[in-house]
Amino acid sequence: MRVLVIGDGAREHALCWKLVESPLVDELYCAPGGDGVAVVAECVPISPSALQTLLSYCDENDIEFVIVDSLAAIENGLVDMLNRNGYPAFGPDMGGVKLEISKSFAKEFCQRRDIPSPRFACFENSDAAMRFLDEIGLPVVIQPDRAVDRAKVAICRTRADAEAAIAARLSKPDAGAIVIEEFLDGEEISYAVITDGNVVLPLTSTTPRWDGEATPSRPGCLSPAPAVTPEIEREIVERIFTPTVEGMKAERRMAKGLLSARIMLTPEGPKVLDYKVRLSDPDWQAIVLRLQGDLMPALVSSYDEMLYRFNPFRWHDEAAAVLVIKTDGTLDSEKVATAVDAAEIADSDIVVFQSYQDRELGVTAGGKDLDDMRKRLRAAAERIEQVLQAS
Template identity: 35%
Template sequence: MRVLVVGSGGREHAICWKLAQSPKVTELFCAPGNGGIAQVATCVDVKATDVPGMVAWAKEHHMDFVMVAPDDPLAMGMVDALEEAGIPAFGPRANAAIIEASKAFSKELMAKYHIPTAAYATFTELDKALAYIEEQGAPIVVKADGLALGKGVVVASTVEEAKQAATEMMADKKFGESGSTVVIEECMVGPEVTVLAFADGKHVVPMPASQDHKRAFDGNQGPNTGGMGAISPPPQYTPEMAKQCMEEIFQPTIDALQAEGRPFHGVIYFGLMLTPKGPRVVEYNARFGDPECQVVLSLLDTDLMDVLQACVDGTLDQLDIQWKKEAGCVLVLASGGYPLDYKKGYPISGLEEAGKTSVVFHAGTALKDGQYVTNGGRVLGVTTTAPTLEEAIANAYEAGKHISFTDMHFRTDIGHAF
């Protein structure tokens, strides 16, 4: 099969790395890809958000299957457009991807189908949002309704901070039109875990749980990022909890989308808070999380191509997906200043040595004159698996010691922050 993966980050590198191991995949392409992805796939110069361009390229080059990985093209209807062109595509259609593209939609869905989540209210007028914040008090959570590169959520510890966040989103258009509507939620407490799951419209198969580390600095301090590292499985997520989540959250969500005429085919991301009252949904994503994807796919024993096809075909219940009986860790090496201002173009050294004991996924790199250089905020994901979680974490840090670039920044407490 000739397979195209859409995207350019560490998530897409992990997907390409796994698909390259499939005997079914004879040729692998990635658009636009990055320096590291070029090791396992042919990179194609088409922007991930260029829906007509991507469809035209896939048709012209006779792609047998396309895997759409990022949120924006899913929300824009890339899967719909590929299917209309007669090309099988993995990922939810736009009417199901709205579960991530609109937080207001997802909250309304959960309320209608009694899926446990935080109490909330939705606003399109700033003065009413500010009055609600004043009435509710703090801590409180303010979310931009639309896609905001994972940065449209503010957990405000004071009323003033919450009001500022709402004003920046709604009046100052910090996230463009994504902030025209805001969702304001009660602040839930407890450890957060991620459960990614494969879905084929009717059936849902959870992957091993993982735990992302969103804050930029140790001790969960600093601004929110796209993720500074992840572990799998998190010790707080017990088998009993997994059963409860399957019965109360995972299957009911897929059933709800089906009932609404929005069958979900693809990977659905359940961001969960393990509260004293039980698991609650923090957010949904309509695709693999990053960096969780890197650690979870490292634990997958089944041919990923088989799983992707089953999700598209609606035959997930006929596939026995196997996972390694191991634990994993991904350590993100980021540019100094990320997620705010940072510089690009610094040479990266030590990749070959680190690669002897880990898989180094490239998130923000470019290949210039035979030398890998930094080309983004999150640069690399050093990923390891081991019989125990402690070993996997130690191995990731040990491998990461070999890598260096100017102003390299990473957290030293991945797996120990919760």
């Protein structure tokens, strides 16, 4: 099978790293990919936003399956276009993507479908928003209706902070709506599934707060999340993901492809903070390290709506973790390659996933001993940074 992946993040590198193992994949391409992806797949210099060019590439190169992970491509209708033209594609259509790109839609959807989530309200008027603060109390979370990857999200613990956040977000003529929701206490985790629009095939959990090593300048995650017991996992699938998929289908917006959610584990149970309808960084990098077996059949069956035939995924006993090194995107590619080699050669269990222009380097490792894994990840990250900072 000739497979094309659309995207340029470290998550696409991780995906291609996993797919190249599949006996179903004869040729693997990625548009546009990056230096890391080029080690395992052929990179195609086409922007994810160039829909017609991508379609022509599929025509000219006999592509048999497309995995669309770029949000720009999904939003602009690439999955819809590919399917109309006879190319099977893994990913959501323009109806399904609304779960991610519109916070108001996602929260109103949860309310309609009785999916546990925080109290919220949407506003385009600052006076009404200020009045809602009196009703909901503090602290609150304030974000634009469109807040991709947690951009421009404010956690406000004082009235002054909340009023400033509301004013800042509604001051522009084209600002659009904002969402104000209650701040939830608990432990934040993420959970991911694959769906064909009818059934849910669970993947696993991750957590962004696992060891004190991850910081805003060097974020990370651990999989599985220690707080997610088998009982909590069942509750997440049954109370969140199954009604999400069934509700989207009932509303004629099929949720197909990979679906994940940020979830707060509260004393009242798991509650959805937001959704994502594509692979997530750095979570996916940890997930693929733990995943046993061939991923490709599940991706094809998501398109074919045949996931009901699948047994649960199998997982390595070890946990997996990621530390992300962020750069300004101007590093010399040969120096980055040398830095990556320094980390991976020194510790054969280390795998580094690279984004486009090496803006993010996901340093990953697996292991049963979390303390040992922390030390090895820290050592690998330090090796990379030493090479990158050398003159």
